[in-house]
Amino acid sequence: MTVTEENVETLDVFGSRARAWIEANLPSWDDDEVDSHTLQNLLFDNGFAGIAFPREYGGAGLTLAHQKVFYDTAAELRRQVPSTYMVSIGMMAPTILDSASHEAKLRFLPKALRGDETWMQLLSEPRGGSDMAGSTTRLTRDGDIYVLNGAKMWSSGAYESTYGLCLCRSDWNAPKHRGLSMIAVPLQGTPGLELHRTRAANGNLGEFCEESFVDVQLPVDNLIGEESKGWSVAQTLLFHERNAVANIGYGYLGRTAARSGSAQRSNFGVLAVPEMVERARARGGSPEARQAIADAFIEETVLGITSGRIMAGMRVGTHKGQWGSMLKLQGSVAAHERARTALVVSGADGVIWDGDEVRIDNPGTTWLGCRGGTLAGGSNEMQRNIVSERLLGLPREPSFDRDLPFNEVIRNQGKL
Amino acid sequence: MNLELSEDQEFFRETTRKFLESEMPLTAVRELYESADGFDRDWWRQAAELGWTSLYVPEAHGGGSLSGSPTRDAVIVAEEMGRLVSPGPFLPVNVVAAALARAGSADQQAEVLPGLLSGEEIATWAFSEPGGHWDAASVAATATPDGGDIVLSGTKSYVEALGVADRVLVTARTGDGLTQVLVPTGTPGVTVTRGRSVDMTRRFGKVTFDGARLPLAAVVGEVGGAGDIVEHQLEVALALQCAELVGVADRTMEFTVEYGRERYAFGRPIVSFQVLKHRIADMTHWLEGSKAVSDALAGAIDDAKPDAARLASVAKAFVGERGPDIVDECVQITGGIGVTWEHDIHLYSRRAVVDRALFGSPEEHKERVYALLDV
Numbered sequence A: 001m002t003v004t005e006e007n008v009e010t011l012d013v014f015g016s017r018a019r020a021w022i023e024a025n026l027p028s029w030d031d032d033e034v035d036s037h038t039l040q041n042l043l044f045d046n047g048f049a050g051i052a053f054p055r056e057y058g059g060a061g062l063t064l065a066h067q068k069v070f071y072d073t074a075a076e077l078r079r080q081v082p083s084t085y086m087v088s089i090g091m092m093a094p095t096i097l098d099s100a101s102h103e104a105k106l107r108f109l110p111k112a113l114r115g116d117e118t119w120m121q122l123l124s125e126p127r128g129g130s131d132m133a134g135s136t137t138r139l140t141r142d143g144d145i146y147v148l149n150g151a152k153m154w155s156s157g158a159y160e161s162t163y164g165l166c167l168c169r170s171d172w173n174a175p176k177h178r179g180l181s182m183i184a185v186p187l188q189g190t191p192g193l194e195l196h197r198t199r200a201a202n203g204n205l206g207e208f209c210e211e212s213f214v215d216v217q218l219p220v221d222n223l224i225g226e227e228s229k230g231w232s233v234a235q236t237l238l239f240h241e242r243n244a245v246a247n248i249g250y251g252y253l254g255r256t257a258a259r260s261g262s263a264q265r266s267n268f269g270v271l272a273v274p275e276m277v278e279r280a281r282a283r284g285g286s287p288e289a290r291q292a293i294a295d296a297f298i299e300e301t302v303l304g305i306t307s308g309r310i311m312a313g314m315r316v317g318t319h320k321g322q323w324g325s326m327l328k329l330q331g332s333v334a335a336h337e338r339a340r341t342a343l344v345v346s347g348a349d350g351v352i353w354d355g356d357e358v359r360i361d362n363p364g365t366t367w368l369g370c371r372g373g374t375l376a377g378g379s380n381e382m383q384r385n386i387v388s389e390r391l392l393g394l395p396r397e398p399s400f401d402r403d404l405p406f407n408e409v410i411r412n413q414g415k416l
Numbered sequence B: 001m002n003l004e005l006s007e008d009q010e011f012f013r014e015t016t017r018k019f020l021e022s023e024m025p026l027t028a029v030r031e032l033y034e035s036a037d038g039f040d041r042d043w044w045r046q047a048a049e050l051g052w053t054s055l056y057v058p059e060a061h062g063g064g065s066l067s068g069s070p071t072r073d074a075v076i077v078a079e080e081m082g083r084l085v086s087p088g089p090f091l092p093v094n095v096v097a098a099a100l101a102r103a104g105s106a107d108q109q110a111e112v113l114p115g116l117l118s119g120e121e122i123a124t125w126a127f128s129e130p131g132g133h134w135d136a137a138s139v140a141a142t143a144t145p146d147g148g149d150i151v152l153s154g155t156k157s158y159v160e161a162l163g164v165a166d167r168v169l170v171t172a173r174t175g176d177g178l179t180q181v182l183v184p185t186g187t188p189g190v191t192v193t194r195g196r197s198v199d200m201t202r203r204f205g206k207v208t209f210d211g212a213r214l215p216l217a218a219v220v221g222e223v224g225g226a227g228d229i230v231e232h233q234l235e236v237a238l239a240l241q242c243a244e245l246v247g248v249a250d251r252t253m254e255f256t257v258e259y260g261r262e263r264y265a266f267g268r269p270i271v272s273f274q275v276l277k278h279r280i281a282d283m284t285h286w287l288e289g290s291k292a293v294s295d296a297l298a299g300a301i302d303d304a305k306p307d308a309a310r311l312a313s314v315a316k317a318f319v320g321e322r323g324p325d326i327v328d329e330c331v332q333i334t335g336g337i338g339v340t341w342e343h344d345i346h347l348y349s350r351r352a353v354v355d356r357a358l359f360g361s362p363e364e365h366k367e368r369v370y371a372l373l374d375v
């Protein structure tokens, strides 16, 4: 179904309809937090979930501009929106929409948009994450099923998700990028799948997991896109991921609202700007601390304005392509810098405390894991490759494995 | 520059660019280097005819903006000027026009604005003093009412186009408040010392007031009550300056990356080296952020947003740092030829380093951002 100008509700009309509904139905920021699943059900049942998805797949049949209006209005009215669907609805569902068969969309999307089933991505492997197309997870056709063998890691949220979208190799004689497939793997109670949460540097169990697959049997209908055409699906997924991380596109699901509201509270020791000011003032406010805090505020402000500009540019056509990568880079650099600023303003109190208990709610412990943001979702270096090559059209990095059959690439490894 | 320019604004941008390309190409900018004033008065009158000086002037005096939002229009010119490191007192003339349009008396408007509008006369703003701070607290020059007169004492520095200015809008102190006085440069007790800058064509100067006496009618706004209008002038100046820096950085990046595609080393274009590609990727986000924040500032000023003052400092801190950094990185990518007189990149570096310092450095604006965090 294509959306044409004429049959779409105007932004103004939608805006007032959304405003009235939000005012009457969504809980205030100041209320106790309502769980995300309940809220997502509420949005779905009233036609405000998957706003830019076609109706036949459970969406509202509108556009990304409508989606933005909805979440901006909720933020303006200081109302709670679901906070946990950035991956499932912001990244995975649009990938399914762009890549899956009509039947698969009918089967998966409505449940995903209602929040009743959740999706995450199984891309990175112990062998490496940046060179995703080098996947050595093996997918084999066996009669009318597929069999999966191999291992994934860094799988955020796998322990609590319904499905993982898994990148794997179905043809070992084809060149690297041409032998990959994408398949939906049920994550809960699947025979042959072993999954555990990885312990993070701060000592806690992380949100991310490691999985091993031993002869995991999957229905052929679980394939998303065609067999051995999985690379383009993966590319689509990464595009949506970078947009979601950059808070634009389908991933624009109210994160700004959360940021200006509840997330003003410190989160695992990453200090928000007002808290940094408080600490700096308490310590007499050295010039270095003042400059660093101002920098944090400036970067945050400019980032927000820049993503607004890029969303507008995408709407009017001045910005096409991989701008999400640029924003993702800008955001990751700023977040890392901010973790550093927290150390600057806190001094010794950021790393040493009174009492016997282990604590993780301090800038020092945050520092241990803050590089996660400059790696997850594609490292800063990979984003710089993308910005320079695909946004600016500069020459690609040379590669030594692009055109060889993948079997041969593996045989050559370590001989270069 | 705004992504959604109206047809009028787009036309304005086109004519501005064409005018600069044909009447003030870089070869002409270079020729002005030796000249005393740094720009040609006939050329400036032509620019005025294109509307460069009309944006803040009320329609009653023959002016008018394209969109009803003068700063949004003015940054279009400023950015184009940056792209070709154009000469001309665009910033000081427009800041004075903005001040008079807001706070000037009917007589002052009638007397001064037509000359600025036609390009016949030049006016400039004298705010900072030796030492170089652009904030109200640092104003030490005094304006003292005395009978029907106002008496000025003190020194103002870094005043753009002072050597050719017919009038100077002086920001001085009266007790705890600020007072602005419009001073003809020939007034007894006023001494102008001409100065130059690193920029090819921007000339500056220092002006000393030694008990210079003017009628109270020369005061713009209220005696001691000019704080708000001075803040507005500073915001307008910063918006124009940031837009100019965006133009400088944008153009420098364009020609540098173009050059890097053609320049070969080790059998490949230099911009195929990952270390340069990554630097260019970083510059891309600095530039896009600069465009976004400059744009937002122009809008915030004209819409009188409550956080406009803070945003002005956010913009200067960001663009004032990243703009010159982009040009600096481009010199490195250009290689040895980038530090010669022959290559045009130094024209851009010159404009960038002067803009970085003028109206407060990024470091000073970070202090102001910090002070305004509670806003």
Ligand SMILES: Cc1cc2nc3c(=O)[nH]c(=O)nc-3n(C[C@H](O)[C@H](O)[C@H](O)COP(=O)(O)OP(=O)(O)OC[C@H]3O[C@@H](n4cnc5c(N)ncnc54)[C@H](O)[C@@H]3O)c2cc1C
Binding pocket: A120, A121, A122, A123, A124, A125, A127, A128, A129, A130, A131, A153, A154, A155, A156, A157, A208, A371, A372, A373, A375, A376, A377, A378, A379, A380, A381, A382, A385, A397
């Ligand atoms: C918190 C967190 C959550 C994550 N969640 C998920 C998830 O849900 N699903 C998932 O699939 N993955 C996830 N990841 C994995 C993430 O995508 C990878 O960590 C990332 O892609 C880098 O891969 P790697 O860790 O194997 O490092 P490597 O790929 O081994 O890279 C190591 C270093 O080499 C650099 N490098 C590699 N290639 C190049 C190149 N071409 N040019 C320049 N430098 C290069 C990298 O930038 C990096 O600095 C997550 C990671 C983190 C930290």
